[in-house]
Amino acid sequence: xxxxxxxxxxxxxxxxxxxxxxxxxxxxxxxxxxxxxxxxxxxxxxxxxxxxxxxxxxxxxxxxxxxxxxxxxxxxxxxxxxxxxxxxxxxxxxxxxxxxxxxxxxxxxxxxxxxxxxxxxxxxxxxxxxxxxxxxxxxxxxxxxxxxxxxxxxxxxxxxxxxxxxxxxxxxxxxxxxxxxxxxxxxxxxxxxxxxxxxxxxxxxxxxxxxxxxxxxxxxxxxxxxxxxxxxxxxxxxxxxxxxxxxxxxxxxxxxxxxxxxxxxxxxxxxxxxxxxxxxxxxxxxxxxxxxxxxxxxxxxxxxxxxxxxxxxxxxxxxxxxxxxxxxxxxxxxxxxxxxxxxxxxxxxxxxxxxxxxxxxxxxxxxxxxxxxxxxxxxxxxxxxxxxxxxxxxxxxxxxxxxxxxxxxxxxxxxxxxxxxxxxxxxxx
Amino acid sequence: xxxxxxxxxxxxxxxxxxxxxxxxxxxxxxxxxxxxxxxxxxxxxxxxxxxxxxxxxxxxxxxxxxxxxxxxxxxxxxxxxxxxxxxxxxxxxxxxxxxxxxxxxxxxxxxxxxxxxxxxxxxxxxxxxxxxxxxxxxxxxxxxxxxxxxxxxxxxxxxxxxxxxxxxxxxxxxxxxxxxxxxxxxxxxxxxxxxxxxxxxxxxxxxxxxxxxxxxxxxxxxxxxxxxxxxxxxxxxxxxxxxxxxxxxxxxxxxxxxxxxxxxxxxxxxxxxxxxxxxxxxxxxxxxxxxxxxxxxxxxxxxxxxxxxxxxxxxxxxxxxxxxxxxxxxxxxxxxxxxxxxxxxxxxxxxxxxxxxxxxxxxxxxxxxxxxxxxxxxxxxxxxxxxxxxxxxxxxxxxxxxxxxxxxxxxxxxxxxxxxxxxxxxxxx
Numbered sequence: 001x002x003x004x005x006x007x008x009x010x011x012x013x014x015x016x017x018x019x020x021x022x023x024x025x026x027x028x029x030x031x032x033x034x035x036x037x038x039x040x041x042x043x044x045x046x047x048x049x050x051x052x053x054x055x056x057x058x059x060x061x062x063x064x065x066x067x068x069x070x071x072x073x074x075x076x077x078x079x080x081x082x083x084x085x086x087x088x089x090x091x092x093x094x095x096x097x098x099x100x101x102x103x104x105x106x107x108x109x110x111x112x113x114x115x116x117x118x119x120x121x122x123x124x125x126x127x128x129x130x131x132x133x134x135x136x137x138x139x140x141x142x143x144x145x146x147x148x149x150x151x152x153x154x155x156x157x158x159x160x161x162x163x164x165x166x167x168x169x170x171x172x173x174x175x176x177x178x179x180x181x182x183x184x185x186x187x188x189x190x191x192x193x194x195x196x197x198x199x200x201x202x203x204x205x206x207x208x209x210x211x212x213x214x215x216x217x218x219x220x221x222x223x224x225x226x227x228x229x230x231x232x233x234x235x236x237x238x239x240x241x242x243x244x245x246x247x248x249x250x251x252x253x254x255x256x257x258x259x260x261x262x263x264x265x266x267x268x269x270x271x272x273x274x275x276x277x278x279x280x281x282x283x284x285x286x287x288x289x290x291x292x293x294x295x296x297x298x299x300x301x302x303x304x305x306x307x308x309x310x311x312x313x314x315x316x317x318x319x320x321x322x323x324x325x326x327x328x329x330x331x332x333x334x335x336x337x338x339x340x341x342x343x344x345x346x347x348x349x350x351x352x353x354x355x356x357x358x359x360x361x362x363x364x365x366x367x368x369x370x371x372x373x374x375x376x377x378x379x380x381x382x383x384x385x386x387x388x389x390x391x392x393x394x395x396x397x398x399x400x401x402x403x404x405x406x407x408x409x410x411x412x413x414x415x416x417x418x419x420x421x422x423x424x425x426x427x428x429x
Numbered sequence: 430x431x432x433x434x435x436x437x438x439x440x441x442x443x444x445x446x447x448x449x450x451x452x453x454x455x456x457x458x459x460x461x462x463x464x465x466x467x468x469x470x471x472x473x474x475x476x477x478x479x480x481x482x483x484x485x486x487x488x489x490x491x492x493x494x495x496x497x498x499x500x501x502x503x504x505x506x507x508x509x510x511x512x513x514x515x516x517x518x519x520x521x522x523x524x525x526x527x528x529x530x531x532x533x534x535x536x537x538x539x540x541x542x543x544x545x546x547x548x549x550x551x552x553x554x555x556x557x558x559x560x561x562x563x564x565x566x567x568x569x570x571x572x573x574x575x576x577x578x579x580x581x582x583x584x585x586x587x588x589x590x591x592x593x594x595x596x597x598x599x600x601x602x603x604x605x606x607x608x609x610x611x612x613x614x615x616x617x618x619x620x621x622x623x624x625x626x627x628x629x630x631x632x633x634x635x636x637x638x639x640x641x642x643x644x645x646x647x648x649x650x651x652x653x654x655x656x657x658x659x660x661x662x663x664x665x666x667x668x669x670x671x672x673x674x675x676x677x678x679x680x681x682x683x684x685x686x687x688x689x690x691x692x693x694x695x696x697x698x699x700x701x702x703x704x705x706x707x708x709x710x711x712x713x714x715x716x717x718x719x720x721x722x723x724x725x726x727x728x729x730x731x732x733x734x735x736x737x738x739x740x741x742x743x744x745x746x747x748x749x750x751x752x753x754x755x756x757x758x759x760x761x762x763x764x765x766x767x768x769x770x771x772x773x774x775x776x777x778x779x780x781x782x783x784x785x786x787x788x789x790x791x792x793x794x795x796x797x798x799x800x801x802x803x804x805x806x807x808x809x810x811x812x813x814x815x816x817x818x819x820x821x822x823x824x825x826x827x828x829x830x831x832x833x834x835x836x837x838x839x840x841x842x843x844x845x846x847x848x849x850x851x852x853x854x855x856x857x858x
Contacts, residue, residue: 021609023602048612077605083613165835172836173452173736176506180450183477184512189732210834282708302728303618307602310740313835348833393835398827404777405639406594406742406822407601 011110016046018116022159031324048081071411076309154341161316164204175215192281206381215246222252314395350391440539445475447545451588460753477510500840583770590745593633604644611673621710635810644675651681743824779820
């Protein structure tokens with residue numbers, strides 16, 4: 001269906017965040033708002049993402065100081081709130097889509113920027129289609145974001161570079177600690193990282209292994225079925241050769257039947273009951289203890305890894321800002337149903353540009369770790385992977401710190417809502 | 430017993446690290462080695478701490494480049510290896526103590542610097558006494574180090590300020606993430622921190638709560654017996670008022686009978702089996718889920734928190750360096766059986782000085798969190814605590830990063846051993 005585009009240059013812009021937030025999604029928000037201000041376009045944000053749009057809870061960004069907007073560039077989390085709320089097909093969720101258009105129309109919103117992953121790209125596409133069907137001129141831009149790095153077309157996803165840097169630095173540091181103590185204390189250290197379906201984050205941890213026998217010694221990917229015997233043999237050999245063994249495991253590690261190891265059923269198979277939401281890291285540590293008798297420690301940084309703005313990658317922050325800026329420019333230039341994606345032109349020196357990709361090439365497609373990124377034995381990353389990952393964690397981009405409290409000076413916005421014009425709407429309806 | 434001091438200004442100095450390492454213990458090592466080089470005193474390090482001294486495995490620090498020594502200032506872990514190996518009383522472990530003196534004598538070591546916590550202070554004291562008894566002139570200096578911050582006399586312990594900063598920044602960042610998503614996702618976040626016997630680290634997390642309703646909303650200290658009903662009521666009230674609840678729990682949280690919650694027995698009481706070494710964080714998360722039904726996440730940073738040199742506190746690094754430098758100066762000036770401790774003279778601006786304290790005032794004494802640091806309800810920190818903690822996390826002291834790999838440039842030493850002069854010794858004997 002042909003998209004009816006807004007080429008008038010009039011109307012307001014709405015920005016909403018979607019899905020799990022990152023250390024740099026607010027850098028994208030910062031770029032969007034700063035670009036709107038430069039172009040004198042009114043700009044709102046959905047409170048808690050699409051939920052707020054449905055409820056007509058729109059944050060009036062004109063009320064925020066320029067300094068607070070600038071500080072978004074280095075503030076983690078989602079400054080306006082995000083949500084896990086997936087719209088179904090246009091047929092199944094027709095009333096909700098129509099409500100969205102009603103809200104946009106009521107506030108003369110002609111540009112909608114939806115900052116998220118696969119699902120959000122799909123929702124953006126549907127909103128674009130419905131607005132055309134309803135004859136409401138609207139430019140819809142999907143803006144990439146996800147620590148999972150699983151969007152197709154784009155070279156990488158803003159948010160990933162920073163979690164990659166956090167993961168590589170953390171395993172390097174913790175392994176120096178373990179190495180110091182291994183003669184008489186912990187011999188095996190296991191760090192569980194995010195990545196339920198793809199091993200991008202686990203793979204990036206491999207960047208820490210810059211020399212022979214450097215940690216991590218074993219990486220367990222969701223893409224490689226877990227083989228307990230082979231794993232234990234590798235742990236044992238590493239402890240005997242190096243003195244200790246550092247393991248990075250993806251939360252999405254599966255057994256040969258394709259079941260998550262962290263799931264209760266699998267855990268039961270080892271004689272244990274799932275505890276506190278499981279965790280494959282603690283489970284593997286217990287297996288190592290039971291079978292090899294080594295003293296172990298495990299870490300699960302969980303949200304710490306995706307919110308660690310204090311250790312953000314400069315490349316990542318720059319890309320997060322660039323996609324936000326481009327999204328506004330595309331929208332104002334009359335583009336719709338596209339996403340600004342990152343096209344890498346050189347790894348060393350790292351060069352990249354932003355270009356527009358059609359959303360229908362991106363929606364609902366998941367990019368897995370390429371098989372040539374994983375070593376033949378399944379436990380490490382290749383030179384090709386290193387070439388890909390390394391530029392993404394290059395450079396530091398630090399928040400300012402308060403000299404008295406010793407803490408980063410993260411932005412706090414006023415988040416004043418625009419006056420409602422429509423009847424109340426219950427999203428549970 | 431009177432100590433026979435070495436006032437000759439001759440002989441070599443031996444430095445050894447002991448117990449769990451920290452993000453800044455190598456800054457102390459750096460100071461020791463640089464001071465020895467300035468004073469033209471030969472300096473060795475025990476490989477893996479006292480174990481290496483017993484085995485006559487002494488690292489020849491003359492073989493290390495000045496640049497590598499300088500880089501120790503910003504390298505986490507223990508550069509020469511540390512150990513968990515406690516010497517018993519002089520009577521029970523006489524042979525080992527005599528072996529130590531033999532090794533020192535064989536390499537003309539007249540100054541022994543032992544960098545650790547309570548146990549190490551006790552060992553230092555015993556070595557000092559035995560050397561006097563044996564008529565071997567030796568100046569023994571205990572050098573403070575411990576993330577647990579539980580040494581008496583000193584205002585704080587090098588290593589603590591950095592883990593405190595890591596903990597406060599991490600809970601602030603992760604809570605921004607949780608706050609962003611709480612409308613439709615995680616409502617309760619629980620971060621487990623170190624501190625088996627004292628709540629210093631948990632308390633420092635409270636620094637992140639810089640304004641009303643800021644995270645962490647609940648801190649659980651080892652000093653306050655866990656009351657499940659009161660805790661759950663507090664979680665519920667916080668979620669209802671703020672939208673989410675961030676909890677920091679010390680690994681050493683105990684029930685009213687004084688038993689660790691993380692221990693299997695306690696876990697069984699809730700119908701769960703201990704998994705992968707337990708963890709009170711996952712356990713509490715499960716209790717919240719079972720009783721309140723909230724979606725939860727938990728994090729256990731484990732070694733990441735004490736090795737996070739990338740986020741070290743400048744105050745902490747400066748103090749770690751200062752105690753190392755003072756230790757050498759005390760030793761060369763003929764002092765023995767003392768520890769350089771930190772005396773705070775002002776909190777704002779933060780002023781402190783180093784002074785010598787007798788080891789017998791420090792050995793085996795554990796400093797708990799003062800009761801006036803914990804709010805009356807038991808779930809937060811007071812203004813007095815904030816006044817104490819805040820200067821310790823002030824300032825940043827960042828490692829240099831490699832422009833290509835994007836990783837910190839941590840030191841790697843040669844660690845060449847000095848030629849042995851004594852017969853082989855098996856420490857298991």
